[in-house]
Amino acid sequence: MKLIDSPESKVVDPGLDETIKKLTPEKIKRVVDHVLTKENAGRLQMYIDTCVHCGLCAEACHTYLSRDKDPNFSPVAKVKNTLWELVKQKGDVSPEFIRQAARIAFTECGACRRCSMYCPFGIDIAYLIMIVRRICSLLGVVPQYLQDTTNSHAATSNQMWVHQDEWIDTLQWQEEEAGFEIPGVRIPLEKEGADVMYSVIAPEPKILAQLLGNMAMIMKVAGIDWTMPATDGWDNSNMAMYSGDFEIMGRVERLHWETAARLKVKKIVMGECGHAFRGAVYDGPKWLGWKFPPIPMVHAIEFYYDLIKSGRIKIKEKYKEPVTIQDPCNTVRGRGLGDKLRYVVNELCEDFTDVSPNQEHNYCCMAGGGTINCGPPWKKSRMISNRVKAEQLAATGAKIVITPCHNCHSGIEDIIGYYNLGMHVKFINEILVETMERPE
Amino acid sequence: MYEFVRGPLVWLAFIVFILGSIYRLLQIRSQLKKDKVVFSYMNFKYGMRSILHWITPFGAVNMRKRPAFTIMSFLFHFCLIITPIFLLGHNLVWYESWGIHWWTLPERITNIMTIIVVAAGFIFALRRIADPTVRLVTAFSDFLLLLIVLAPFITGLFAYYQAFDYKTMITLHILSGCLWLMIIPFTRIVHMIFFGISRAYMGSEFGYVRHAKDW
């Protein structure tokens, strides 16, 4: 098979370039065979047999639309250029082909699942791409930065190599900071029997610590009986899920759920992150053997919705700047929280303009699915792959893009910068602490 | 030759089609069972919700985005299935052989329906050539399958209008029709059988598990 020659195929990434040097035909064949025949069964066969190569999935994909309908960027072409060939050749492919498959599967598809809403047969194309990622992961061919994130999960159970002391210290520091704003604010650590365990992703303690302080204020004002663990198991994120290392994914998720069970909480509330929701509620439990999460898990969007709707939090003065929304794939297409998100934004903000298309049909931010974690080498490609997002946001005329997801937050920030949109991104959390009524 | 295709071959075609379909269904069922989550998440309500949306013209966003294609595709599939079942000529053969018959469509209508199938099929083929996105994922087998699907309709038309030698045409018609039936379970035309399963699973995963729409 002829390999694709494009600017993307020349991007340097030691995670792909160095690792394919160690591949042998036997190893490739063994791993491909194992993944195709031992790890996957019915769906893979059904999807391969059913796909009639109609190309109707193409216009679902933001990368295809953003790249002026480049045929190689249609979802079906990404499957053709990776999985079909692996199936057809029964794994008899070259290391260079594996490199191409890894590039396509990791950096040109965000596993956002929009295309499965455009396929007449409901073929889960993102699932097929995840099979390719799994093969690449077992072969060790994963973009360097994404692999490093997975390694962090493996070693530390969190995404950013946060030491245990740094975690606790950050919470104590944020408790103090929040206390200056609202006296008596606490981040109750290790409180067995609290109603809620609040879990976050590692970028919060590492680089966005004020989000933790904000949440402590929100919890205080809403009068929630909550806790956070002072042990590993606090991070709900999971890049191992996206790098294809499902054993590490399962390990991280098991610890997260066991931590909630140890703390005897009735539910987990999680911060504004989409992929973490997917990992904790769907992919993680599924790999471990739970049909549904063992303990209810509430995403921040739904949590804020409940707090505002029930009157536990009242809005003093609405946010004035014109805002729009980035619907995170994993909580809107992945959980149907689009209406609740709009309710919250309308309650908090005076001037909201919706995006089009929106809700389940919104475009991915092209940062999710592990794509942003592939790191700086792939940033330009990601930006080119999401021109439609820039156009969509610009059309709203908003100044602020509300992004209730960490990947969306970083991804939209990148797009705003690259396309000079002159906008800013904010989490709901930031607008909520600004607008909510505080105790006297 | 005619005697063979009219008799044993038709028998064979139906047997292969029916047994082949049952075999594929059983086979995919056992494969889906190994895929632990599938039957666990399959849900009647959300499965049906999805199927109904997708068998209704313009029931999904993607269909509304390309109205001409949607109309063509629905007409193609509708005529493809309905025409042979309610064709007067086929009904007469059933009556002749088994003494059974059912409602038939007027020949004028079935002629138009046949022409629609052939025309849509040609447009599908053209689309595979003209649209670079589809061309990239098109294999030779896609054209071959299309040809096998269209062949009974083309030969049927020719036979009806006695355009060439009728006997040859009708033999070719039965031959291609039988071939078409026989390859259904073993080629991508199996989507006819798997549509309901893949749709129902996706509908269940979106609706029952993820509380979202999939159209």
Place this chain on the structure above:
Amino acid sequence: MINTKNWDWGIQNKVLADIAEIKSRYQDVHEFVVSPDGEKIAAPVVLEDDTFTACVNNDQWPDTFEKLWYLRFSPGNKLTALVMSDDEWTLAVDGRVYEENYEYAWDVRFSENGESISMLYKRDNLYGVALNGKPWANGFVAIRDYCLSPDGKRTAATVQVKTLDEADVFGFFAGAWSVAVDGKVWPEKFINAWKPAFSKDGSLVAAEIRTDICEYSVAVNGKSWEKKYGSVWDPVFRPGNGSVIAAVKEGSNWFLAENGSRIWGRNYNQIWLPKLSPDGKRIAAVASPEFGKWTIAVDDRPWAKLFDDMVLAPVFSPDGKRVAAIVKENNHWSIAVDGKTWPESYDMIWDPVFSPCGKNVVAKAEKNGRYAVVLNGKNIGTNYDALWPPIFSPDGDKILLRYIADGKYYREVRPLN
């Protein structure tokens, strides 16, 4: 096990503290903890000048601190807390601080016999374990899981043995993690090491290890089992001999292995937390015989009753004949003993506790924000504001209840029958 013989087992119900009064005395009172023997109730408290100390019954520790948290009683009824003064952390035990200070200290643990106290620390950017106030001789660039030997004499932790540059995936896969025992690291390096566990006598340490991208096993004192698996969970020593049992994955099936050989023949969709009976003869584990269904398997036989939501670690009776576990279904919690679920379900339930003879099982449970003591499925005390897990007397005839009701803390010894 802690010795409860010397506790006051006279039948009585005494009030030891007025909670409302304590709360009125301070600017803020954090979560209460009670001693195992029930004689003391304590909480971190915030004084008017924003300093912290611990309040114990009606007293308070003489010293105050910039911060005080993780207030916990040891099994031997000593009160400990992590405290910070002049930006340095250490442990205070019954109000007296350890001599050694650290940049940070956390994760305090007690040995089973209650004699030893350990914690993790960071000093000069190196990490280690401090046992009874003494830090390890060597520090490491990172530390993660750790444990104490049952006799409290030794400590072991998973540690990172070499510094890695940012995003050094090749260095990582070359092996950067190992296990350090009393500060001395195993010579073997692994991609990952998790969950170290000591043998009963403290002479052996086992840990989960990862030796390739998808290759896992168990190492005992550094030496890996010959056999490698697709994944591994929770190695544990069999009491009586030095053999190690762990849950392992081969293909898509999970089962139990001992010293690298399969010991359970049944294939499970998932299995973890193997636990041994005190005599080491029986094994129970959390198991999922089919996708989405959970139960306890005892000696490779799953209970007939399966649960949808969750099943927590099995608990053996002291004689090893019975097994109980927390179970959850339809978002309600309960306890199942030998496969039979208690009739009622609860909003939350705590670990089941067997009486010394194994006949009775008791647990703390919560419903509608109130707490109850449940004995063999029946409520024997209800409607408490707060409750700590009940404890059986050594002869099993009495039960110690520690609870808050009507704003007061009670220590009650109640006869069973």
